[in-house]
Structure formats: structure tokens, C-alpha cells
Amino acid sequence: RKEVEQDPGPFNVPEGATVAFNCTYSNSASQSFFWYRQDCRKEPKLLMSVYSSGNEDGRFTAQLNRASQYISLLIRDSKLSDSATYLCVVPRAGAGSYQLTFGKGTKLSVIP
Amino acid sequence: DADVTQTPRNRITKTGKRIMLECSQTKGHDRMYWYRQDPGLGLRLIYYSFDVKDINKGEISDGYSVSRQAQAKFSLSLESAIPNQTALYFCATSEPGTVLTFGAGSRLTVL
Numbered sequence: 001r002k003e004v005e006q007d008p009g010p011f012n013v014p015e016g017a018t019v020a021f022n023c024t025y026s027n028s029a030s031q032s033f034f035w036y037r038q039d040c041r042k043e044p045k046l047l048m049s050v051y052s053s054g055n056e057d058g059r060f061t062a063q064l065n066r067a068s069q070y071i072s073l074l075i076r077d078s079k080l081s082d083s084a085t086y087l088c089v090v091p092r093a094g095a096g097s098y099q100l101t102f103g104k105g106t107k108l109s110v111i112p
Numbered sequence: 113d114a115d116v117t118q119t120p121r122n123r124i125t126k127t128g129k130r131i132m133l134e135c136s137q138t139k140g141h142d143r144m145y146w147y148r149q150d151p152g153l154g155l156r157l158i159y160y161s162f163d164v165k166d167i168n169k170g171e172i173s174d175g176y177s178v179s180r181q182a183q184a185k186f187s188l189s190l191e192s193a194i195p196n197q198t199a200l201y202f203c204a205t206s207e208p209g210t211v212l213t214f215g216a217g218s219r220l221t222v223l
Contacts, residue, residue, distance in 0.1 A: 043214035
């Protein structure tokens with residue numbers, strides 16, 4: 001299994017739709033996980049941190065399944081402004097200090 | 113002003129030239145990082161520094177060097193640029209156990 005693997009996308013969804021992305025990881029010792037959002041040609045910005053079974057912030061819900069080693073990101077009532085690439089981020093396996101592995105990202109396009 | 117500032121934002125250079133990308137931060141963080149991003153690939157760690165006297169190689173350090181001139185400044189150098197170093201480079205900072213804050217990126221093209 002790759003360190004971090006994401007749904008390839010792209011996801012093209014209409015406004016108001018609910019969309020979910022999955023991310024699998026190989027480092028079973030990971031305790032913290034992150035979803036970052038990256039707009040085209042811009043820097044990644046933290047969307048959500050996930051430290052236990054899940055986290056919810058408004059329309060966004062992140063869930064963690066440690067047994068199956070995956071995290072998911074659910075976006076409800078999609079907005080045009082949600083169009084971006086979503087990066088799954090996991091602490092790097094075997095790293096002696098705080099290093100992160102970034103997934104390749106899943107591109108979301110919300111269509112009017 | 114941005115918390116993490118990268119200069120230059122865009123640079124076009126030729127094979128064999130020496131290039132320096134600079135990063136400064138106002139967050140007071142001890143930890144600083146350099147990543148590169150290529151189309152279709154995730155961000156990959158080049159070098160990281162946990163304080164002024166601590167420099168560590170990341171996943172892809174070959175062909176790069178860094179200098180931590182002060183707590184707030186971390187520069188990345190390409191001693192002899194080659195075309196496959198064409199990429200988007202990001203500097204980032206963090207405190208232990210906290211998330212990364214990225215600069216706006218430096219787009220480098222090596223012809």
C-alpha cells in the first residue's frame with residue numbers, strides 16, 4: 001500500500017450536491033491526519049485536522065477508520081467556492097521527527 | 113504582510129545557473145521546510161530545519177542545499193539548475209505538533 005493514496009478525481013458535481021473523498025494510508029502508527037485545500041497555483045491551506053474518529057466543521061466532515069486505515073472528507077451542500085484540490089496528509093512512516101506525506105490530491109469542480 | 117514570504121515568486125533561468133529561493137516568516141516558528149510540487153504529484157519534502165543549528169535532508173535533497181540564516185529565514189539553493197528542477201516550490205513553517213503554514217510559492221522554470 002502506498003503511504004498515502006487518494007481518489008484520483010476529478011469530481012464534477014452540481015451546486016448543492018454532497019460529495020465524498022477517500023484517502024488510504026499505510027502508516028498504522030499515525031495518530032493525526034489532515035485535509036488541506038489547494039486552489040489553482042496557490043499554497044495549500046489547512047481545512048481540517050483529524051485526531052480521533054472524526055471531526056465536523058460546518059458543511060465539512062472528516063471521518064477516520066483506523067481499522068481499515070482510511071480517512072474520508074464529506075462536503076455537504078457544495079458551493080462554487082469549494083472548487084479546489086483537496087490534499088490528504090499523513091505523518092510519514094518511519095520518520096524520526098515531524099514529517100508529513102502529502103497525497104497527490106483530488107480535484108473538485110462544483111458546477112452551477 | 114503575509115506570515116510566510118517567498119521570493120522570487122516566479123523565476124526563469126537556464127541550465128547550469130545558480131538559483132536561490134528565499135523564505136522569511138513572521139510567525140516566530142522554529143521549524144521551517146522546503147517542499148516542491150510537480151503536476152500530478154504530491155508535495156515532496158526537500159529539506160527541513162528545526163532551529164538555526166539544525167538542518168535535515170528530506171525525501172529529495174539531491175541537487176539542493178539550504179541555509180538557515182536566522183530563525184525567520186530559510187533559503188533554498190540550486191547550485192547548478194537542471195530542467196527537471198522545474199517545479200513550484202513552497203516554504204512552510206510550524207511549531208512542534210502544529211500544522212504547516214505555507215508561503216505563496218515560487219514557480220521556477222529551468223530551460
